Amino acid sequence: MKRKKLTIFAILTLVALILAFPSIKSFADSLKKVKAYQFWVNNELWFTVPEKEKLEILLDEYKNTYLEMIDEKANIKKVELVAETQIVEVEVHPDEIDTWEKAETMIYAKENEATVIEVQPGDNLWNLAKKHGLTLDELIALNLEIDPEKIYPGDKLIVKPFKPVLDVVIELENTVVETIPFKITQQKDNTMYKGEKKTLQEGVEGEKKVTYSIVMTNGYQTSLEVINEEILKEPVSAIIKVGTKTTVSRGGKVNYGVVQGSRISSSYGYRIHPITGKRTFHSGVDIAASYGNGVYAYSSGKVVEARYNGSYGNNIVIDHGNGLKTRYAHLSKISVKVGQRVETGQRIGLVGSSGASTGPHLHFEVIKNGQTKNPLNYI
Ligand SMILES: [Zn+2]
Known part of the structure; x- marks a missing residue:
């Protein structure tokens, strides 16, 4: 009797174990x-x-x-979180x-998206930077793709960078060829009238290889310094004979003939962006000058353009004959009309910051037979 009970118990236990096996297996697996x-x-x-x-x-x-x-040609030294x-x-x-x-x-993941604004007619980089609490350099650094000389209404600008959760720092070195502006040697000549000029020797820009060391955080430039410069070609100075015979004086520290300014803030010619490697062309010289300074006709001629023209802002073009034209851009005031004749040194407008301008300056352009020339050979 006892034995029979035990046998039944053993059989029941076995059945129970067989039935429970799948769940025991998954329990063991877990x-x-x-x-x-x-x-x-x-x-x-x-x-x-x-x-x-x-x-x-x-x-x-x-x-x-x-x-x-x-x-692509840049030497990437470090890419790190x-x-x-x-x-x-x-x-x-x-x-x-x-x-x-x-x-x-x-x-x-991003902490925040970039703040992007659209350029409106009459905006310039200088005012936009100020409005968004940035320096001009900071605004330009945020917008690697832009050419500060060519900004049009409707263009998009980043005024606050996007911020990822995982910041990425990149260190790189890049070598680009840049032009070296030439110097101008003036020879005074009292047999010629003031404002009259004769080029005895055209200046030629030099060339240098410049190596930059650049740090970028999340795709935005955070530091940029020149670590090496190698001159490839020395510039050749221009020699210009200038007349002194006159009673008219425009005074001031630096008289560039067409404007009284402080310095050339951007020279003529090609520039290669040290980060993107993109080539841009500056079709004139920028002469830093105070807002409201007079702008004077380079030489006598006929006004052929006097209007707001995109990135040039308020601009004037004078045709001097013999295939020579000059352009005066970013003015705050235009004082002449199309068709009007102007004399050498006549005041035609005032320095401003209209159009794609980075601050008050005169963008002065010399166009000979439809091609821009280095204005330093003319002023
Ligand atoms: Zn310019």
Whole structure:
């Protein structure tokens, strides 16, 4: 009797075990741990993923998105995350592993988007920088793609950069060829009238190789310095005979003939952007001058343009005959009309900052047979 009971008990136990087997199996499985990789940022666990190589590739891809704007020829010295990050190998339960989608979303997360504004007619970089609490250099640095000389209404400008959660710092060096402006030697001649000029020797720009060391954070330039300069070609000075015979004096520190200014703030010719490697062309010289200073006709001629013209702002073009024209841009006031005849040294307008201007200056252009020439050979 006792024996029979035991046998029944054993059979029942066995049946129970067989029935319970699948759930016991999954229970055992859940105790089993797998190898995985945690990603830590500044001592904070962000996520856990199953593969180390794939995570490293994902992080590299993220960092490399900030290289897109940079000149292909630049020497990239460093591409790094600012935060302290660690990839730690761990043993975890499978349900503790995050999806790759979550990892990617966290890596690419932004604290805020960039603030972009649209250029309105009459805007200039100088006023826009001021309005948004930036210096002119900061505004230009935020907008690598723009040519400060060619900004039109409708163009978009970044006034506040976007901020990712994971900051990326890039250090690079880039070497570009730049022009060296030539000097002008003036020979005074009292047999010629003041305002009259004769070029005895045309100036020729020199060339130099300039190496910049640049630091960029999240794609925006944070520092730029020249670390080496090598002269490839010395400039040749222009020799210009200028008349002194006159009673009219425009006074001032530096008389450029067409305006009384303080210095040439941007010279004529090509410039290669040290970060993007993009080539831009400056069709005239910019003479830094006070707002409201008089602007004078280079030589006698007929006014052929006197209007607001896109990035030139308020501008005047004078035809001097013999295929020679001069342009005066960014004026605050135009005092002449199309068709009007003007004499050498006649006041035609006032210095301003209209159009795509970075601040009060005169953009002066010399056009000979339809082609711009270096104005330094003419003033
Ligand atoms: Zn200019």
